[in-house]
Amino acid sequence: MISIALATFKEALRKKIFLLVGIITFIYLVLLTLITYYACSQNTASKGSFDIYMMASSFISILGFYFSSMLVAFLTIMASVGSISSETESGILHSIITRPIKRRDYILGKYLGLAILTVLYSIFLYAALLIIYLVIQPSLVHSFGTLVLVKGLLFFILEPLAILALSLYSSSSFKTLGSGIFVIAIYILGLIGGIVEQVGSAVSSDTVYKIGIISSLISPFDVIYRKLTNTFFGNVGMTNSFFVPGSISNTAPSTFMTIYVFAYIIGLILITVRKFKKKDIG
Amino acid sequence: MxxxxxxxxxxxxxxxxxxxxxxxxxxxxxxxxxxxxxxxxxxxxxxxxxxxxxxxxxxxxxxxxxxxxxxxxxxxxxxxxxxxxxxxxxxxxxxxxxxxxxxxxxxxxxxxxxxxxxxxxxxxxxxxxxxxxxxxxxxxxxxxxxxxxxxxxxxxxxxxxxxxxxxxxxxxxxxxxxxxxxxxxxxxxxxxxxxxxxxxxxxxxxxxxxxxxxxDEILEGKLVLEAVVEGINSSIINSLKKYDSELIINNNKITLSIESKDNVHEIACMIVENGGRLYGLTPRRESLENVFINLVEGGDQV
Structure with missing residues (x-):
């Protein structure tokens, strides 16, 4: 399992995808720094009330975390959708799984290697975000406290781990193109589901709310993101960047959903292992 | 095993x-x-x-x-x-x-x-x-x-x-x-x-x-005999057809399949007795290619 994990990690590092993500990340961080700086200096200049300043700062921060989590999702999907399918299609897999390793270890090794990569990237991006906010908006980030920051980091890491579980399932089931389409479709379903769920809650429509919940069960990635923002900004009354602050609140996912996300990851890995064990590699 | x-x-x-x-x-x-x-x-x-x-x-x-x-x-x-x-x-x-x-x-x-x-x-x-x-x-x-x-x-x-x-x-x-x-x-x-x-x-x-x-077993029993003969006549051909009805004659060369090496001596005698002048007689094993093609094509016909 360790051999597979190491090879998977090295492969992701050596392939151009890593360089591409590195460039995108750099551009993104520069842009985010500029936007945050100008937005905050505008607010400070207007000398509005402290509440408005906090609200505006939260809004910008939420946007930052929102796009950062999307960037992590992008890296995770790009690095993993073809990780098994491309080896199956090319025949590389033939000489790997005929060696003395269990098929289970191959899947777990793939997961571990990619998980290390995405977790390291997530930590880097999270740290970069905090540094930007610390420098530009000291009052807000200082108010979080270490425990909240650590909790936030855990949710920030949890999202790529969940996407990775889905992506490996998809990669072991479909060809690379199909696998990519499947994972992106499920990811988008989660984003839409999250909005639908909040709309349902806002307009008190049980049916709409339930549709949102079902979408979140299939694709709980937005749930994790909302958990993250709720950890930071719940007290400001904002959990989603799409909505006007204060108009929709108290839509933070329940603890049950957090437990569900862990079950989702473990369940998907188990299903992938089981399916892959029975698969004929032609 | x-x-x-x-x-x-x-x-x-x-x-x-x-x-x-x-x-x-x-x-x-x-x-x-x-x-x-x-x-x-x-x-x-x-x-x-x-x-x-x-x-x-x-x-x-x-x-x-x-x-x-x-x-x-x-x-x-x-x-x-x-x-x-x-x-x-x-x-x-x-x-x-x-x-x-x-x-x-x-x-x-x-x-x-x-x-x-x-x-x-x-x-x-x-x-x-x-x-x-x-x-x-x-x-x-x-x-x-x-x-x-x-x-x-x-x-x-x-x-x-x-x-x-x-x-x-x-x-x-x-x-x-x-x-x-x-x-x-x-x-x-x-x-x-x-x-x-x-x-x-x-x-x-x-x-x-x-x-x-x-x-060896697969190729055994599939011997091909090449005979270089001058004065090939109908008596020689008819007597050789007892061994292989589909024998091939090319100028002074006769190619036929035989069951075993024991047939070689008999065939030499037969050619000489029927008036042929024997200059060469080479038994060789049938190639795997022929065995393979016969088996596969035979299977296809069935």
Whole structure:
């Protein structure tokens, strides 16, 4: 399992995808720094009330975390959708799984290697975000406290781990193109589901709310993101960047959903292992 | 037995892969698997190495059921579609496979040196696989399969990308392995290669084994006799037709199939007694190619 994990990690590092993500990340961080700086200096200049300043700062921060989590999702999907399918299609897999390793270890090794990569990237991006906010908006980030920051980091890491579980399932089931389409479709379903769920809650429509919940069960990635923002900004009354602050609140996912996300990851890995064990590699 | 299968069968849905294949291969043998495209050879090999799950039947490698993880430490496999991680160097690839075989670091280093030397790739290991020619990729694949000093080696079309010198080198490696008591299963389209190195052969057609046995046994009883005769007349031809009604006459050369070498002397006497002048009489074994074509075409007609 360790051999597979190491090879998977090295492969992701050596392939151009890593360089591409590195460039995108750099551009993104520069842009985010500029936007945050100008937005905050505008607010400070207007000398509005402290509440408005906090609200505006939260809004910008939420946007930052929102796009950062999307960037992590992008890296995770790009690095993993073809990780098994491309080896199956090319025949590389033939000489790997005929060696003395269990098929289970191959899947777990793939997961571990990619998980290390995405977790390291997530930590880097999270740290970069905090540094930007610390420098530009000291009052807000200082108010979080270490425990909240650590909790936030855990949710920030949890999202790529969940996407990775889905992506490996998809990669072991479909060809690379199909696998990519499947994972992106499920990811988008989660984003839409999250909005639908909040709309349902806002307009008190049980049916709409339930549709949102079902979408979140299939694709709980937005749930994790909302958990993250709720950890930071719940007290400001904002959990989603799409909505006007204060108009929709108290839509933070329940603890049950957090437990569900862990079950989702473990369940998907188990299903992938089981399916892959029975698969004929032609 | 190093390889033993009992009625091993594979269906892909309703499509037949192979059916009721029973083979037994002794230690220290080179076993050839022959068959036309789509006959089920690769399906059979892939079942043995654990890529494909049999629909029914059993198989044993080195005395253990197919798929036994510990047994795989002593099995090498060079796939037909040899393809390796192009982002790796040759050395990376061999280290990776050494780690899959769970070789310790010291042994792994030694074995990598040995196999690189054996497949004549020493000095090329620092280059990326993406820069390797097809032949070099096949050689590095063979090197990976040889890493654990396998007791059993599966070679699926191992020389398909090699030039004649490379082919001879691979044949020499197989013979060397055999001399050390190792067993090789060779799946190849190159009949001359199979005929040269294999101790026993199985011919598979439409998913079933149509003939198997020692190479000599398979070719035995299929002798071709070439006679150079002057003064060929109808008496000679009629008497020779008793041996082979489809004999071929080309100028002063008569080619006919005979059952055994015992017929040679009788035929010589018959030609001379009927007024022919005999200048040459050469019995030779029928080529594996002819046996193969007859078996496969015969099967197709049925």
């Amino acid at each position: 190093v390889i033993e299968t009992v009625d091993i069968t594979k269906y892909y849905g309703k499509k037949l892969g192979c059916r009721n294949v029973c083979i037994s291969v002794d230690k220290g043998q080179i076993f050839g698997l022959l068959g036309p495209n789509g006959a089920g050879k690769s399906t059979f090999v892939k079942m043995l190495v654990g890529l494909i799950h049999p629909t029914s039947g059993k198989g044993f490698l080195l005395g253990k059921p197919i798929g036994d993880i510990n047994t795989r430490k002593k099995i090498g496999y060079l796939p037909e579609n040899f393809k390796y991680q192009e982002w790796m160097t040759g050395a990376d690839l061999l280290s990776f496979h050494a780690s899959l075989y769970k070789l310790d670091k010291r042994l792994s280093h030694e074995r990598i040196e040995d196999v690189l030397h054996l497949v004549k790739l020493s000095g090329n290991e620092r280059y990326k696989i993406s820069t390797y020619s097809k032949g070099m990729q096949q050689r590095i694949g063979l090197a990976c399969a040889l890493l654990p000093e396998p007791d059993l080696l599966f070679l699926d079309e191992p020389t398909s990308a090699l030039d004649p010198i490379g082919r001879k080198e691979v044949r020499d490696i197989m013979l060397e392995l055999r001399s050390h008591g190792k067993t090789v299963l060779l799946n190849s389209h190159l009949l001359s290669e199979v005929e040269t190195v294999c101790d026993s052969i199985a011919i598979i057609n439409k998913g079933e084994i149509v003939k198997q046995g020692n190479t």
